[in-house]
Amino acid sequence: MNEIRDALASHPFFSGLDERGLATLAAFTFVRDVPAGEWIARTGAHADVFHAVVHGRAGIEIHAADREPLVVATVHTGEVIGWSWFMEPHRWHFDVIALDAMRMLDLDAAQLRAACAADHELGFHVADQLTRVLAARLEATRHQLVDIYGIAR
Amino acid sequence: MGSLAEPLPITAPDPMQPTPYRVVATHPESADVTTLSLVPVDAALPVALPGQFMTVWVFGVGEIPISVSRMGVAGEVLLTVRTVGRTSAAMVGSAVGDVMGLRGPFGTAWPVAAAAGRDIVVMAGGLGIAPLRMAIDALVAAQAGQVTVILGTREPAQLLFGADLDRWRAAGASVHVTVDAADRTWNGAVGTATAMLQRLGVHHDMAFVCGPEMMMTSGARAVIALGAQPHDVWVSLERNMHCGIGHCGRCQLGPHLLCRDGAVVRWDTVDELLEVRGR
Numbered sequence: 001m002n003e004i005r006d007a008l009a010s011h012p013f014f015s016g017l018d019e020r021g022l023a024t025l026a027a028f029t030f031v032r033d034v035p036a037g038e039w040i041a042r043t044g045a046h047a048d049v050f051h052a053v054v055h056g057r058a059g060i061e062i063h064a065a066d067r068e069p070l071v072v073a074t075v076h077t078g079e080v081i082g083w084s085w086f087m088e089p090h091r092w093h094f095d096v097i098a099l100d101a102m103r104m105l106d107l108d109a110a111q112l113r114a115a116c117a118a119d120h121e122l123g124f125h126v127a128d129q130l131t132r133v134l135a136a137r138l139e140a141t142r143h144q145l146v147d148i149y150g151i152a153r
Numbered sequence: 154m155g156s157l158a159e160p161l162p163i164t165a166p167d168p169m170q171p172t173p174y175r176v177v178a179t180h181p182e183s184a185d186v187t188t189l190s191l192v193p194v195d196a197a198l199p200v201a202l203p204g205q206f207m208t209v210w211v212f213g214v215g216e217i218p219i220s221v222s223r224m225g226v227a228g229e230v231l232l233t234v235r236t237v238g239r240t241s242a243a244m245v246g247s248a249v250g251d252v253m254g255l256r257g258p259f260g261t262a263w264p265v266a267a268a269a270g271r272d273i274v275v276m277a278g279g280l281g282i283a284p285l286r287m288a289i290d291a292l293v294a295a296q297a298g299q300v301t302v303i304l305g306t307r308e309p310a311q312l313l314f315g316a317d318l319d320r321w322r323a324a325g326a327s328v329h330v331t332v333d334a335a336d337r338t339w340n341g342a343v344g345t346a347t348a349m350l351q352r353l354g355v356h357h358d359m360a361f362v363c364g365p366e367m368m369m370t371s372g373a374r375a376v377i378a379l380g381a382q383p384h385d386v387w388v389s390l391e392r393n394m395h396c397g398i399g400h401c402g403r404c405q406l407g408p409h410l411l412c413r414d415g416a417v418v419r420w421d422t423v424d425e426l427l428e429v430r431g432r
Contacts, residue, residue: 057342059337059343060343068336069336069337070334070335070336071334071335071336071337071343072334072343073343073344074342074343074344076342076352078352079352097337099337099340136348136351139345139347139371140344140345140347140348143333143345143367143368143371144333144334146367147307147333148278148279148364148365148367148368149278149279149280149305149306149307149311149333149365150307
């Protein structure tokens, strides 16, 4: 348990949490090694795990029937995968694949949501960090949307 | 406006008179980007400093401003151009032996000397790497302070100057490439240059940023959020530059004439201007 607590404490997403918060999370966190090429999430599947990347690289993909899968973002060491677990209907919006061999901290999403509801200090920390992730992804999406490296029209 | 970079003196004998240069080599960089190597037919123009630009007259087509990508020996000028309109298309489609008229060099330069001994991040977006090439060359050659290069581009096939990236890495620079989208064969990061900077998460004393304005705004603010002082962040702004000597007014941004007062400017002198729609 201490090993997981230490891994959580050293991950940027959870840094700043107090001992009580770390102990709460450690109770439903598991270390998982993922080989390159393995799916981490599939579009539409139930988002029942929150993944924090300890090391490695994952690709967030959009897949359409008439074209090859397109990686629209990569997630790296010290970052987290996904927010779909946090809000209903708890379904993944994208495919996520391990591009390298990865180690992740997997947190049970249902227990994490319950812990956030029961402990608002923990809940605020998680919501605050997730908002930062969402803001960065929103900005990246905006840049992709306007194709900033394309020719101005 | 003393808050901008000090305008450099125009060193060409007659800045409005094109000087003939001949294309001696063409280097396709990607599907729509080519670097032209030009040498003077007779007398050479003055040597361009990192970040300065020249205007290129394609006879019978038009004249456009192009940042100097690199200076060679004996007056050789390397210009990297992307097909956008008629004149740039004519440049990309030019052949060895073609003659064009060059004016310049014009504008301000990246303050490379001020970076001595300081940790600096150089952020480039797309073709914005071209005006930064000579600056990065000088920074890594000086070997003073850590040099970090972040290059963002639309897709792997549009990545420019791969050999330069390798050379800068070999010289000790920390070089990071990120693309807007890729397939799974891309063995790098996907996301914005700003996201890459935030991923590195380290303070830099100074920053040179060049690319689309949206990218520069985002990048400059992120560098400052990580601890850089706004007056140590420099960006390269382009408008509709034409005369190159601050007379025609086509490149005006607020009180600045960017062909003369820029293109390289201090971020804290322009950040509010870039917020104004239509400027």
